[in-house]
Amino acid sequence: MKRIAILISxxxxxxxxxxxxxxxxxxxxxxxxxxDAKGLQIAAQHDIPTTVISHHDFxxxxxxxxxxxxxxxxxxxDYIILAGFMRILSDSFVDRFAGRLLNIHPSLLPAYPGLNxxxxxxxxxxxxxxxxxxxVTPRLDHGPIIIQAAVPVxxxxxxxxxxxRVLAQExxxxxxxxxxxxxxxxxLSRDGHVKTVxxxxxxxxxxxxxxx
Ligand code: GRF
Numbered sequence: 001m002k003r004i005a006i007l008i009s010x011x012x013x014x015x016x017x018x019x020x021x022x023x024x025x026x027x028x029x030x031x032x033x034x035x036d037a038k039g040l041q042i043a044a045q046h047d048i049p050t051t052v053i054s055h056h057d058f059x060x061x062x063x064x065x066x067x068x069x070x071x072x073x074x075x076x077x078d079y080i081i082l083a084g085f086m087r088i089l090s091d092s093f094v095d096r097f098a099g100r101l102l103n104i105h106p107s108l109l110p111a112y113p114g115l116n117x118x119x120x121x122x123x124x125x126x127x128x129x130x131x132x133x134x135x136v137t138p139r140l141d142h143g144p145i146i147i148q149a150a151v152p153v154x155x156x157x158x159x160x161x162x163x164x165r166v167l168a169q170e171x172x173x174x175x176x177x178x179x180x181x182x183x184x185x186x187x188l189s190r191d192g193h194v195k196t197v198x199x200x201x202x203x204x205x206x207x208x209x210x211x212x
Contacts, residue, residue, distance in 0.1 A: 002078040002182045005029045007085035012039015013167065014083040014104055014174050019046045021175035025182040028075055031068070033087055055087060065093040072097070079181055082136065083174070091138040099188035101136035102181065104174050106166050108132060108148055113141030118159040118166065129153050129162060131170045133177040135188045144194045146177045146186060 002025045006015045009032060016039070019027065030043035035052045043050050053071060058064040064087075072080060082103040094101060107117040109132040121129045130150040137143040149169035153162060180186045189195040 001026050003028050003076055004079050004081055004178070004182070005031055005072055005075060005077045006043075006081045006083050008032050008037050008039040008083050009034050009086040010037055010039065010084050012037065012042050012083065014170055015039050016042050017171035018081065018083065018175055018178060019043070019048065021179070023175060023179055023182060025079075025178070028077060031071070033064075033068075033085070039084075061088070061090050062092065065090045069093055069096050079178075081174075081178060088140060089136070094136055094138045099135065102146070102177060103134055103136050103141075103143070104170055105132045105134065105141050106163065106170065108150060109134060109141055109145060116159075118162040121153060122157060122159060122162065127153050129166060131166050131173060133173055135194065137192065144188060144192060146180070146194055147173045149173045 004025045004027045006018060006027060006029075008015050008030060012030075015030060019042070027048055029051060030040065030048050031051045031053060032040055033053060033055050035054065040050045040052070051071065053064070053068050055064045058067060078100065080097055080101050082101065105113070105117070107113070107121065108128070108130040111126075112120050118129070128150050130148055132148045133146045134143040135146065149172060151165045151169055177186075185197045187195050
């Protein structure tokens with residue numbers, strides 16, 4: 001079974017969805033850069049070992065990334081799952097774990113990379129929004145896309161209501177993507193595309209039931 005580490009900074013609801021999904025992998029560690037991340041308690045309740053590596057303890061991004069990378073290497077993890085990990089990772093970290101890093105982002109990439117995605121979607125008046133699971137590459141929020149889920153944007157939405165609708169979909173697609181990864185059904189090819197071992201299934205792109 002593949003060995004997985006999950007990196008968090010906050011609530012850890014995506015991490016929780018992964019822990020509850022009964023995935024065919026060993027989740028060997030949950031690591032946070034913040035000691036007060038709520039997700040750490042949830043991980044402990046699931047008997048998953050937790051570690052805090054605070055970025056405040058390092059002089060530079062590179063030094064933090066080096067220590068984080070060394071720790072992950074010592075755990076002999078196959079894949080590193082970013083689940084609300086609010087640190088930009090240096091190019092050298094991403095290169096060190098190339099093809100082994102997954103992220104979930106709360107927008108239909110390539111729309112709205114970066115922060116405040118729900119607010120930006122509302123400001124633009126888009127009618128469809130969603131989330132994306134992708135391999136991590138050095139360019140922030142631009143890695144090859146594995147799966148997306150779309151939700152409607154409703155006239156009465158606030159950033160909070162829209163975020164909640166998207167988050168519910170995040171909890172569906174992230175376990176799906178990690179399952180494919182652990183079963184060797186997908187990988188990042190050398191030319192930077194997502195390689196699928198079988199023909200893509202219809203659920204490669206999920207649309208929330210409310211949309212149709
Ligand atoms: C999610 O919206 C995720 O897409 C983004 O940060 C948020 C984390 O939420 N990267 P949680 O900590 O998993 O609840």
